[in-house]
Amino acid sequence: MTNSILFKTSFVIAITLSILMGIVGFYVHLNQLEIIKELQNNKKEYIIKQLNRTEELSIKREFLFLNNLLFAISGTLKEALYNFDDSTLKATFKKLLSLDNIKAIYITDAYTKKIYLAAYKENNKIVFSKKIPKKLKSLNFLELQLIKNDENLGRVRLYYDNKKIINHIENLKQQDLNAFEIQSKILDTKIKKELVKQIIYFIIVSFLIILITILLLIKYVRKPLYTLKEGLESFFKFLSNPKTKIKKIEINTNDEFAEMANFINNSIKVSVQLHKKISDLLKIVNKNIIIWEINTKGEIISVSDAFCNISGFKNDELLHKNINIIHEDKELINNIIEYLQNHTTWHGEILNIKKNKQHFWTDTIITKKVSDNNEISYIAINYDITMKKEIEEIVNERTREIQQLHKMTKSSIEYASLIQYSIIPDEELFMKYFKEYFVIWSPKDIVGGDIYLVNPISEDEVILMVIDCTGHGVAGAFITMIVKSIENELEAVLEEQENISPAFILEFFNKTLQKLLHPKQGNSLYSSVGFDGAILYYNKKENIIKYAGANIPLFYVQNDELLYIKGDRYSVGYQNCNVNHKYTDHTIEAQEGMKFYISTDGFLDQIGEKTGFPFGKKKFKQIIMNYHKKTFATQKKVFLNNLLEHQGDEPRTDDITVIGFRI
Numbered sequence: 022m023t024n025s026i027l028f029k030t031s032f033v034i035a036i037t038l039s040i041l042m043g044i045v046g047f048y049v050h051l052n053q054l055e056i057i058k059e060l061q062n063n064k065k066e067y068i069i070k071q072l073n074r075t076e077e078l079s080i081k082r083e084f085l086f087l088n089n090l091l092f093a094i095s096g097t098l099k100e101a102l103y104n105f106d107d108s109t110l111k112a113t114f115k116k117l118l119s120l121d122n123i124k125a126i127y128i129t130d131a132y133t134k135k136i137y138l139a140a141y142k143e144n145n146k147i148v149f150s151k152k153i154p155k156k157l158k159s160l161n162f163l164e165l166q167l168i169k170n171d172e173n174l175g176r177v178r179l180y181y182d183n184k185k186i187i188n189h190i191e192n193l194k195q196q197d198l199n200a201f202e203i204q205s206k207i208l209d210t211k212i213k214k215e216l217v218k219q220i221i222y223f224i225i226v227s228f229l230i231i232l233i234t235i236l237l238l239i240k241y242v243r244k245p246l247y248t249l250k251e252g253l254e255s256f257f258k259f260l261s262n263p264k265t266k267i268k269k270i271e272i273n274t275n276d277e278f279a280e281m282a283n284f285i286n287n288s289i290k291v292s293v294q295l296h297k298k299i300s301d302l303l304k305i306v307n308k309n310i311i312i313w314e315i316n317t318k319g320e321i322i323s324v325s326d327a328f329c330n331i332s333g334f335k336n337d338e339l340l341h342k343n344i345n346i347i348h349e350d351k352e353l354i355n356n357i358i359e360y361l362q363n364h365t366t367w368h369g370e371i372l373n374i375k376k377n378k379q380h381f382w383t384d385t386i387i388t389k390k391v392s393d394n395n396e397i398s399y400i401a402i403n404y405d406i407t408m409k410k411e412i413e414e415i416v417n418e419r420t421r422e423i424q425q426l427h428k429m430t431k432s433s434i435e436y437a438s439l440i441q442y443s444i445i446p447d448e449e450l451f452m453k454y455f456k457e458y459f460v461i462w463s464p465k466d467i468v469g470g471d472i473y474l475v476n477p478i479s480e481d482e483v484i485l486m487v488i489d490c491t492g493h494g495v496a497g498a499f500i501t502m503i504v505k506s507i508e509n510e511l512e513a514v515l516e517e518q519e520n521i522s523p524a525f526i527l528e529f530f531n532k533t534l535q536k537l538l539h540p541k542q543g544n545s546l547y548s549s550v551g552f553d554g555a556i557l558y559y560n561k562k563e564n565i566i567k568y569a570g571a572n573i574p575l576f577y578v579q580n581d582e583l584l585y586i587k588g589d590r591y592s593v594g595y596q597n598c599n600v601n602h603k604y605t606d607h608t609i610e611a612q613e614g615m616k617f618y619i620s621t622d623g624f625l626d627q628i629g630e631k632t633g634f635p636f637g638k639k640k641f642k643q644i645i646m647n648y649h650k651k652t653f654a655t656q657k658k659v660f661l662n663n664l665l666e667h668q669g670d671e672p673r674t675d676d677i678t679v680i681g682f683r684i
Contacts, residue, residue, distance in 0.1 A: 043227075069194070079186050083122065084163075090117070091165050091179055098177055099169045102128060107138060111149060114140040117179065118147050125157045125180040131173045141180075153180070245278035249285065256289050267293070311383060311403035314390075319343050319354050322398060331405060333376035347373045358399065361389045370406065382410045444505050446475035451682065454483040454559060458682035459657035461624075469676035470497020470552075471621050474508055478521065481562040485680070486526070487573060489621040490552040493676045500550060507533045523556035523569035524604035527593055530554070531602060534594030551594035555619050559684065564611040566684075569604045576618040576642065577609070578649045583642055616649050616683045623675035624660075630669025640667075653681055 094113055101109035110128065117123050118140060127139030140149050141157055160180045167174040252270030259265045267289060272282040312325040321339050329336055332347055345351050349372060357367050367387045372380055383403035390398045451458040454477075462473065470490035477483050486508070490500035511529055515521060530552075538550050553572035560566075568575045570588020577584050589604050609615075626635045640663070648659050660679055 069198075079190060080183055083181075083183055083186060087123070087163055087179065087181055091163055091177065095165055095167060095177070098128065099167050099174060102130075102137065102167060102174050103169055110138050111140070114138070114149070115147055118142055122181045122183060122185065123179060124160055124182050125153050126177065127153055128167070128177045129175045131175045137175065245272050245274070245282075248272055249278070249282060252282070252285065252289075256292070259293070311405065312401065313339075313344065313403075314398055314400045315344050315354070316398050317358065319345065319358070328403070331375075331381060332373070347375075349374060357387055361387065361399065365389065371403075381405065381407045440502075444472070444474075444501075446473065450475040450477060450483070453477075454561065455682040455684060457653040458680070459653040461657060461660060461677060461679040463677045464493065465623070465673045465676050466494040468495060468498035469493050470500060471623065471676035471678040472501040472504060473678055473680060474505070476508070476512065476515075478515065482521065482558070482560050484521065484523075484526070485557040485559070485619075486554065487619045487621065487678055487680060488552050488554040489573065489623070489676070489678070491550050497676065500552065503534070503537065504530070504552065521558045521567065522606055523558050523567050524606040526556045527554065527569050527571055527604040528602070531593045531598060532600055535596075535598070535600045538594065539596045549595065551592050551598065553592050553622070555588065557617070557619070559611070561684075566609040566611050566617075568607045568609065571604065573619065573621060574638075575607075576645060578616040578645065579612065583646050585642070611684055614683065616681065618645060618679070618681045620679040621675075621677065623677040624664065624679050627664060627668055627674055627677070628671050629667040630671040632667075636664065636667050653683065656681060
């Protein structure tokens with residue numbers, strides 16, 4: 022009976038209702054007591070407030086009485102003090118001190134600033150003196166200035182004690198409170214008797230409600246519960262023996278039990294289907310998944326058919342044998358078991374041995390299993406990766422070959438870098454023609470497509486070329502070598518000319534590149550090969566600078582003003598470039614202290630990490646204006662620092678060349 026769910030449910034409901042009703046009753050009881058207590062406290066506070074108000078009014082009336090009395094005798098005191106009539110003063114003081122609450126009085130003289138006459142009570146006698154005892158000065162006092170005919174005669178101070186009135190009122194207050202407490206106790210006794218009656222009625226009603234609830238549960242819950250139990254029992258019998266028939270749960274009501282029965286019937290139907298699928302799946306797993314299970318001694322407990330197929334052993338040849346029968350490394354399993362003492366799983370690749378002594382590789386996951394009786398075993402799920410390992414070996418061999426080839430290629434590029442560095446002008450040439458200078462030349466890769474060249478014409482003449490070839494890396498570097506070879510041809514041509522023209526130099530490069538790279542229009546493999554460039558000619562003797570540009574501008578500072586020449590918006594050497602295009606010469610009258618700056622687009626177009634935008638000409642010109650008075654060594658650091666700060670972790674987009682100098 023006590024194991025019945027109906028009994029337990031009824032018991033829990035009964036206990037719950039009892040506790041809830043008890044809490045409600047207790048809360049109501051407390052609430053009533055709180056209300057009564059609050060009413061009593063409010064009444065008590067009201068009585069205390071009234072008595073306190075009476076006390077305040079009595080003290081106030083006494084103060085007004087003494088104040089009026091002092092004002093009434095002030096005329097007598099003025100006359101007596103004015104005429105130095107001590108006998109009148111003493112008589113007046115005696116009358117005042119005859120009152121119980123007046124304890125002392127004195128008059129001061131305005132001229133001497135001292136007490137003229139004082140009187141106080143001591144041992145029921147009136148004592149006249151020139152001072153007041155200290156103990157009386159702690160009492161309350163009234164004070165009045167004595168003025169006659171606009172003349173300040175002095176002041177009178179009267180000390181009084183209202184303790185007698187206060188004590189009397191306190192006695193009355195205590196009597197009223199005692200009477201109130203007696204009435205409160207009588208009222209409490211009556212209230213408690215009424216509350217006991219209410220609690221008894223409440224308990225009786227609670228018991229009746231619980232009894233009715235239990236009877237209803239027995240009638241409407243017991244039968245559906247037993248029906249559910251029988252249906253579930255038949256389902257569990259099916260799980261242990263699939264041939265057993267499952268009994269359908271039938272509850273013909275419109276309540277939660279009917280819904281529960283319908284839900285359980287549907288769940289059983291799904292579970293039966295799932296049970297069959299799992300059974301089929303286990304057969305597939307056994308056939309296709311490589312699984313073995315061992316105990317703590319390393320002895321094989323079970324193996325799948327797939328494991329027998331791949332290893333070549335039969336099931337009975339493996340059961341109760343040590344797992345090392347298929348492993349060359351005899352300590353491997355012991356090490357794995359030791360590892361699993363502190364970890365949940367082990368994962369790795371294992372080399373296994375077949376019955377015919379051939380090898381096969383498996384990717385293995387081993388998990389520790391603890392049964393209900395605390396027996397420990399280890400289950401391994403294996404994936405055949407023999408083909409993968411064979412492919413990896415082939416890939417590794419090819420990778421080694423590629424790495425060797427990459428090493429050779431990198432060595433060749435690094436050697437090409439040395440060649441490219443060798444054609445970069447010596448810095449002594451800059452020092453010979455310019456007072457100050459800096460050069461920033463930074464290929465994006467090991468080699469690059471940017472190059473700058475310095476061609477001395479005479480002791481006073483020099484040509485500076487800044488070239489940005491197509492692309493960067495190896496492709497760009499090859500174009501720079503072609504440009505260098507054309508520049509060598511150009512030297513012989515320039516020796517025959519009287520006036521050096523930067524525009525002519527660009528035209529010479531354009532025609533020569535077209536001839537080399539695009540011999541037949543429309544049939545060239547190098548249609549996108551060419552360069553943007555800037556050619557600057559400086560004649561120290563004649564104080565002139567000539568400049569021609571192909572998409573590369575010239576910046577220069579003259580008299581603290583930044584000026585800017587765009588150059589031609591026309592590249593050099595591309596297949597779509599007109600072989601007869603004429604570039605423009607720009608002539609500048611050179612003055613001492615002028616500063617010049619040339620930059621390829623790699624610096625200006627570098628994308629910033631924070632902004633996502635290029636560095637830009639505006640920021641480039643701002644640096645020149647802010648720092649052109651500094652040394653060129655300092656300016657170089659400023660340009661580099663601003664570029665690095667702008668770039669951040671953003672990758673480099675192009676080769677960078679910036680040249681600055683002062684004449």
